[in-house]
């Protein structure tokens with residue numbers, strides 16, 4: 503079983519993916535980290551060189567070409583589900599889980615913005631407005647996930663139970 507974690511920046515995809523993979527005793531794959539390793543560049547550097555559309559193409563390609571083990575947990579970038587038919591692809595190839603969080607909670611968790619090119623120069627107020635705007639755009643994609651869970655205060659054991667209860 504492949505489990506794809508989706509959700510906005512700061513909702514805890516990477517951390518939860520690691521915890522869940524350790525509980526399931528399977529590999530964890532972080533699409534952003536795969537891109538950084540393959541390209542030898544940070545996400546911010548890639549954005550600067552190729553723009554957002556270049557990054558979205560690479561993200562799409564990476565999602566589809568990665569050699570996934572049969573069982574694994576995959577953390578995706580916050581925008582990945584919202585471009586091309588990536589959400590459909592993930593639904594066809596695994597179980598998708600939307601880690602949902604309130605905009606104010608996301609702001610409070612997004613301290614380190616430097617590595618995130620879309621929000622790196624924003625203060626808290628600008629970030630809150632940005633999150634509200636982006637969530638309106640992105641939620642229709644995130645809501646295509648097979649499972650939607652409130653990610654705030656969610657521990658890995660509960661997450662595992664919810665995934666396997668479905």
Ligand code: S3P
Pocket residue numbers: 509510511512515534545578579580581582617618619620
């Ligand atoms: C993005 C989220 C980032 C990264 C890139 C763009 C987005 O991943 O893919 O900076 O569009 O929301 P995280 O959600 O892991 O921060």
